[in-house]
Amino acid sequence: MNKIAFITGATSGIGEGCARRFARGGYNLILTGRNTGKLEILKKELEAEGVEVLALAFDVRNREAAKKAVDYIPEEWRNVDVLINNAGLARGLEPEYEGDFEDWDQMIDTN
Template sequence: MNPVLKSFDLSGRTALITGSSAGIGFALARGLAGAGARVILNARSTDKLEQAAARLREEGATVFTAAFDVTSGEAVNPAIERIEAEIGPIDILVNNAGMQRRGPLDQFEEAHWHELMKTNLDSVFLVGKAVAKHMIPRGRGKIVNICSVQSELGRPGIAPYTASKGAVKMLTKGMAIDWGQHGIQVNGLGPGYFKTELTDALVKNPEFTAWLVGRTPSRRWGDVEDLVGAAVFLASEASNFVNGHILYVDGGVTATL
């Protein structure tokens, strides 16, 4: 194989993708599997996981499932230990689990704030730390944290989400600083506006879609498949000297006012 192409090959690697029973997480799992990785799907619902795994197995992927709550350290730590012991070393971690809640900031409920932060931020810390404890002795590993254009930009009605994704960006940099010396690369992948279950209401809103398409240099919504190439790059040896970087896949939204 051409050395350049070989650097993107994930054969023999095992990737854990959190929140991967649907949407962006599922697309990333499919993409990493297509590049040769064994993938471990994660979500809280066993039924949804098995359905997602079956779809990937029909495509020839090697797939495992791990149902656990990424917002709970009491659930995360034994789950990672179990994966390492029963499936094998986690070479690639994609911290994708996330949620959105919209509403005026002055009316935003405290319980919803904590729920959003636990899902979007705490999970990255908890799963990242648990996996890194195994990567550090091995002297290698790839961690990809799913950020957002809202790691850089604000929009009305989503201040808590923006806060959470801005924090994920800075946690990514902190992880890279602390763990880079151990041969681990930690980077962020920042999607723009993509057609997923989380954005379905916005996709169906003609006014918002017209605004977004006009605001986006590529003049369209993103399709989840648009994220795959960037994810494979950050998960592969091709990015061995890329650390603490946030790669925005947004059709140019962050480039324009």
């Protein structure tokens, strides 16, 4: 089996860019993201390039969902060579004194 890269937050931005780059390098990919539709589109595009992709849709803030997803990974995919902890977001970009605690909590939990 090819080397394996595990990338969180793979449905856009840096995570998607990393997935595309590692696919060009011949890596099989474990990709995660919250948006199932985007994840499936990316999976199909990258598999067309000749690599295998395991797509796992879950929110990294949900510890139980993350554990369940990782437990689902088949044995032949568990020897991960590269781990890219990319999932993240930015919320509440107004000045701190106008900030919303819910935005801050969501951002801290995700990042």
